[in-house]
Amino acid sequence: xxxxxxxxxxxxxxxxxxxxxxxxxxxxxxxxxxxxxxxxxxxxxxxxxxxxxxxxxxxxxxxxxxxxxxxxxxxxxxxxxxxxxxxxxxxxxxxxxxxxxxxxxxxxxxxxx
Amino acid sequence: xxxxxxxxxxxxxxxxxxxxxxxxxxxxxxxxxxxxxxxxxxxxxxxxxxxxxxxxxxxxxxxxxxxxxxxxxxxxxxxxxxxxxxxxxxxxxxxxxxxxxxxxxxxxxxxx
Numbered sequence: 001x002x003x004x005x006x007x008x009x010x011x012x013x014x015x016x017x018x019x020x021x022x023x024x025x026x027x028x029x030x031x032x033x034x035x036x037x038x039x040x041x042x043x044x045x046x047x048x049x050x051x052x053x054x055x056x057x058x059x060x061x062x063x064x065x066x067x068x069x070x071x072x073x074x075x076x077x078x079x080x081x082x083x084x085x086x087x088x089x090x091x092x093x094x095x096x097x098x099x100x101x102x103x104x105x106x107x108x109x110x111x112x113x
Numbered sequence: 114x115x116x117x118x119x120x121x122x123x124x125x126x127x128x129x130x131x132x133x134x135x136x137x138x139x140x141x142x143x144x145x146x147x148x149x150x151x152x153x154x155x156x157x158x159x160x161x162x163x164x165x166x167x168x169x170x171x172x173x174x175x176x177x178x179x180x181x182x183x184x185x186x187x188x189x190x191x192x193x194x195x196x197x198x199x200x201x202x203x204x205x206x207x208x209x210x211x212x213x214x215x216x217x218x219x220x221x222x223x224x225x
Binding site: 035100102 | 147217
């Protein structure tokens with residue numbers, strides 16, 4: 001299936017450290033997106049990187065994309081306790097319509113104050 | 114600005130009872146609409162999507178159904194709930210094309 005897979009499944013770091021999460025997928029994509037979910041809440045879009053881009057920044061977030069390896073990473077620099085959440089990557093496919101996204105199982109990030 | 118609403122926020126239902134979850138979007142026209150289910154500690158599973166009124170596509174065979182009676186209204190239903198239907202149900206929309214999706218706050222469904 002197209003579904004992405006994140007690793008690690010869980011990550012615990014101290015406040016101020018950097019957090020890196022990885023995502024791998026299986027088929028060709030148009031875009032890859034990262035979402036954040038606080039416990040029991042809806043998902044919030046963080047960043048979208050297109051298949052012809054290799055790196056993108058947004059504030060303390062840095063996303064890389066390697067289409068040859070079918071992988072992406074999300075780096076959160078200078079983490080804060082408020083960054084504690086689950087992070088999901090989502091991919092689309094040029095083979096399906098209506099912008100269907102395929103989500104991974106997520107990385108649970110805990111930032112210890 | 115656009116907003117998305119889901120209700121109820123939480124729901125506890127007995128096995129075999131019917132279900133109706135509603136999602137509405139404001140501030141946009143002809144959105145793509147989606148229903149997802151998220152099991153505890155897991156990723157999202159796409160259940161249904163709709164590109165227009167009365168147009169529903171199902172991604173996973175199950176005892177759930179969806180309807181879109183109005184442009185900005187998306188309803189998830191079941192005639193008889195199963196224990197396995199428990200989960201966190203999320204509605205989302207996007208303006209079409211390969212863009213980000215905007216999620217509602219979700220409905221926590223517990224089937225007993």
